[in-house]
Amino acid sequence: MDVLHKISQHLPGVIYVFKRTPQGHMSFPYASEGMKRLCGVDPELLREDASAFFATVHPDDRAAMMASSDRSMATLEPWRLLYRHVLPDGRIVWAEGEASTERQPDGSVLWYGFIANVTERILTQERLARSERLFRSMVEHLEELMFLVAVEPDGAFRYLAGNRALYELLCVSPEVWKGARPRELFAPEQAAHFEAMYRRCLQEGKTLRYEERLEIPNVGCRQFQTTLTPIDGEAGRIELIVGVAVDVTERNRLLRAAEEQWQLAEQRARTIEVLLESAGEGIFAVDPQENVVLWNPAAERILGYTADEMRGRCAYEVLHSRYPDGTVMPREACLIHQAVRERRSFPPGEDYFLHRDGHAVPIRLTVSPLPDGGAVVIFTDITTLKQMEAELRRQAGTDSLTGLANRRAFFTAGERLLAERDPAWPIAVLMFDLDHFKQVNDRYGHAAGDQVLRSVAAILRETLREQDLAGRLGGEEFAVVLPHTTVAGARQLAERLRQSAAERVRIPGSGGETVTISVGVAAVAPGETTLDAALSRADAALYAAKEGGRNRVVVAPEARRE
Incomplete structure (x- = not known):
């Protein structure tokens, strides 16, 4: 008991004995030192009269506390309640109390129990709830079709949920979708196909990926790349299947880029595999x-x-x-x-x-x-x-089309690189964009333009070193920071980029037509702590390259020394 008393002084709550007489008088014959930390009241003040304790209970919780106390006193059932205290400085403390009862010969009732300070748990749950709402909002706005299939004990399948994109494509309401079997929503042949794939997913016990053709009323034949992921339940059997279906009709018609679309589908599928644990x-x-x-x-x-x-x-x-x-x-x-x-x-x-x-x-x-x-x-x-913080940080710094750093992440990393460099290090920057890129979009479509931008990003990744920094600043404009690199070395690298683009970046649907780039090169001057001035000089050199006929590299003059 002595060890328990010592430990109780450091627990986030109070060990107590509470007394209530038939006449309604209430007191705490015993309360540990945690009472003062919990509600700001010295336990000595409560030994004869518990009024000071109840005065700190949040006004919105007092009625529930008294009702639960009345019920426990009348039935001698254990008492349990989640409620709040208001401290003298205005702070709110969440508390969770529980106690067992014992009636005394004089009709009084004693409660023996513990009140825990659960403020951190409640705040954590609120943060998780906000994160879950954000996650659900993200799912609802994805273009991919997402659905959840329940596997019943008899092997039948029922749909539990879907997202907005699925309901809109199939012209079905959530009320009709939820709880329905495949045969209640689709034609017999299609329903049989779906159930066969669900059974295959169960038999293999692992993520299943495949392409399928579906005839959709009022839409026509569409091609989908579908992912089915089995999820085990508490009983050890597979109880759920998570499905993600990506419409790849236009992709298959315009170009053979199955690998890139597959990577996109896989990446999106992983975003729904976040598992949340209850906090405690x-x-x-x-x-x-x-x-x-x-x-x-x-x-x-x-x-x-x-x-x-x-x-x-x-x-x-x-x-x-x-x-x-x-x-x-x-x-x-x-x-x-x-x-x-x-x-x-x-x-x-x-x-x-x-x-x-x-x-x-x-x-x-x-x-x-x-x-x-x-x-x-x-x-x-x-x-x-x-896990969520890491994923959000990753998404916040990446350009979704090219996989390079976005504008914000590029400047943040570049400024950090300048701040950490040795003053003796040479640093150079490149600014380049694609020549006549607007004509590519206008003539061959934005899908072709996007493919061209991805091809340029791929060449950048192949050509640059691990320590180099590349980013897409917007549209067809790119920038590169080259640590430990002189202007001469930067020019050589820029020429390699220019030549690779001219030889390899082909416009889909053009019959082999290529895209060229114009590059401006500049050095970061000693003492410069931001990229702005150097990038401005490189941008001026890029403009000169455009004026000089495009598909060329121009080096900016050295910065003037003050």
């Missing part, structure tokens, strides 16, 4: 020797170890002995070790724990020392948030 705090405590003495169910869920497996084992050796890349983490770098040895707390921060199967789980944690040695660790799994 893991809590464990270690003794002065850093061996685990307490391990709650949430910690087991997040890290895979049971309480029996962890009790008595060194937390550092099991959970924190190496970094995510596999290198050894010194014991002195472990926050648990520091908290125990230095007897100091660590505010919420990000770190990693090792899962039972060996992989690193990104977490947000706090570590607090116990008065007589040891420490308490509270942590939350942030794997999903990390």
Whole structure:
């Protein structure tokens, strides 16, 4: 009991005994020190009268609290409630309380329980909910057809959901789609085809990709590239199939670019494979020797170890002995070790724990020392948030057509490169665009123009070094930063780009006609901390190349020294 009392002082909540008499008088005969952190009230003030506690309960939650207390007192059922406290400084604290009841001889009722501070969990859930709404909005606005198929125990299939593009193409409402079998929505031959592919996906137990021709009423025959992905349920059998169908009719008619469209479909399909976990705090405590003495169910869920497996084992050796890349983490770098040895707390921060199967789980944690040695660790799994942040960062910096850096990402990376360079390094920049590109779009269509831009981007990737930076600034305009490169070297590289474009960039549907580029070259002058001036000089040189007849490289004069 003494160990539990000491640990309770560091838990995010309150251990308490609450009393209510038949006359309605309420008090806390016992409350741990966490009461003051939870609601700002000293537990000593509540031993005879609980009024100060209830005064901090959010006005919108008081009625629910009293109703739940009345019901628990009348039935002696356990009490449980999620509610809020308002602290003196106006901050809101979310609390989740639960207690068991015991009626006394005088008719009073005692509640023995725990109130946890779940503010971080609620805020995390709200953030995840916002992210999920954003994700659903993205899905609804995708051009691809997306649908979810339920696999019933008897092997039948029913549609659970679809996206806007699917409903619009098939002229079917969500109400009609959801819950329907294939044979209730499609002609018998088509329905049989769909069910055959779903069964094949189940039999193979893995993602299935194929092309199919479908006759759609009021639309005609269309060609689709379809992806079916099976999803296992809790019972270990496949319960769902996620489908993505990309209309490739026009692609197949205009050009043989199946590989590029396949990559696009695969990339889009991966965006729907985001898995979200429910958030919850893991809590464990270690003794002065850093061996685990307490391990709650949430910690087991997040890290895979049971309480029996962890009790008595060194937390550092099991959970924190190496970094995510596999290198050894010194014991002195472990926050648990520091908290125990230095007897100091660590505010919420990000770190990693090792899962039972060996992989690193990104977490947000706090570590607090116990008065007589040891420490308490509270942590939350942030794997999903990390994955979403990384994907959003990747999408924000990439030009969707060419795969190069977009304008914003190009200038951000370029400025960072200039800030980190040695002043003695030569740096050059290129500015180039495609000659007569508007005529390509006007004569052969934007699909052909897009293919030309992708071909130019492919040549850039083949020609540039790993440390070089290339970006599409807009339309047919591209820019390149070349670290450790003199103007002479930049000119040679520009000539290679120009020659490769003239030989290899062919316009689809033109019978072999090629596209040329004009390039401007400039050096970044010593002392320049942004790309603007150098790119401006390169742009002027590009203009000169255009004026000089196009399909050529022009080097800008050196910048004037002040």
